[in-house]
Structure formats: C-alpha cells, structure tokens
Amino acid sequence: MMKRFLKVPLLIAMLAAALPCLAAQEHPDGLSINQFRIVYPASETKGITWSMTNNTHRAYLMQSWVRPLDQATGLPVAEEDNKGPRDALPLLVTPPLKRVDPGEPLTLRLRQTGSSLPQDRESVFYLSVKGIPSAPDKASQTGGQLVVAVVNNMKLFYRPAGLPAGGVTKASEQLRFSLQGDALVVDNPTPFYLNFSQLKVGGQALPAATLRTLVPPKGQQRYPVPKGARNEVEWQVIGEDSRPTPVQHKTL
DSSP: OOHHHHTOSOEEEEEEOSSOOHHHHHSSSSEEEOOSEEEEETTOTTOEEEEEEEOSSSOEEEEEEEEEBOTTTSSBOOGGGOOSOGGGSSEEEEOSEEEEOTTOEEEEEEEEOOSOSOSSSOEEEEEEEEEEEOOOOGGGOOSOOOEEEEEEEEEEEEEOTTOOTTHHHHHHTTOEEEEETTEEEEEEOSSSOBOEEEEEETTEEOOTTGGGSOBOTTEEEEEEOOTTOOSEEEEEEBOTTSSBOOOEEEEO
16 A cells, blocks of 8 residues: 555655644645644543644655654754654654545544653643655656655643643743843743744844744743844743734833
8 A cells, every 4th residue: 555655756855843834724735734733731641632634636644753842943853863762752643654545634642651741840842744645646647756745843732730720821921031131031930831923122023033942931041132122022922722822011
C-alpha cells in the first residue's frame, strides 16, 4: 500500500514552525487543520485527541511525533539536535504513521507516558505532523515529478491540575515589565507559558519573529526594543482558543 509513497523522485521537507500552513485552513483544497494551539489538561487521564482532514485529491502519508521546544528561539528543536530517542519524551502520539485518503480525517491521540513533568507549572512541546503526498500514476506523469512534504508544528501545552482559574487571559494581566538598556524585560509570576501576539513599546511594535520566544512560567524573557522606545508598553498574548487576548497597557 505504501509503495507509491516510496517511489517519489525527489522529496523536500518544508518546516512551518512559527506560522503553520494557514492556507490549508483557509482553502477547502488542502490539509485542513482546525487547532494550532493544543492544551492537554492533566485531568484527561486517558489522553486527548487532535484531528485534521485531507481535503485534497491525493492520498497522504501522515507522520506524527512530539518534539521539544527550543527555549532560545521558540521553535521546535531541530531533528539533528534532538539527541535523545523520541520515545524518551513524556508524551506519545498515536498512530505515528498513517495513510490518509482524499476526504478522510486523521485523528491522533496524545497521552502522557510518564510522571516526570512539573506539577506546579505548564510544560510545552510541539506536535509535528508531516504530510507526504502520493506520487501521480505513471500514466499521468509528464517529465520529472516533485513531491513536497509539508511539516506543520502545533504548540502543545501540558497543563497540570490545580493551576489558577482564568488561564492565559488572567495570567496576561499579571505580567511585569521593565527596561534594561535596549531590552524589555518581561517577568511572568504565573504558572502559564505566555506567547505574545503583539507587543509595543512607546507605540513601536516589536517584530513578529522576536515574539516567537515565549515567556516561561515563573520566569522572565528579554526582548530587544528600538532605541528611544519608552513610556508605555502595550501587549496581547495568544489565548487557549488561538485568538489574541484583550489589549493591556502599562506605563514603564
């Protein structure tokens, strides 16, 4: 059944880390993904599910796995830098490999496999899903064939029981800001990871690439700011529903 996937002349893996393949969500002819931010509550003792649909005219071979987060960049740890085996991570995704025919959904189950995760704060990983399209039939091939595999990376937050109510929205209101030279220091006293959707200092917006780095729970993050940016900070973070939380303001 998988032979057609193995006969592709050329395969290029494209990494969509910070902004997954949104075109797949917007157009019916694509790999339709409804949830790019996943929260795994510890209360779900049997695990949680995540799904997507193949709205193309091709079968896809879907490969799924959990990856660590690179705290320095906010991106998934590169495969070549992930020295440990995948099964050493405390979260498991099944099925790890599955053929998905046109119009068929793919449902993955995520479950915790160990008790090594902190219980006083969130932990964050990435769920990576690679889609490899099948090659066209030989009768329809004209010249060389190029098959492109697209990797979508969804942030996966493991949330222990007993964390404060209100989640990310309430946590966003508790952030503390200070300027140290040309850096904005953000202190997060809450047990939640916070990901800015926008951050402005003195009315000047920080680049989206800068905001990939998350503010860790009970920790701090530093963001470079333009020279002379002072006075007020304005921010929004990405909520559990992947939408920005209400705008917040503070005077520095």
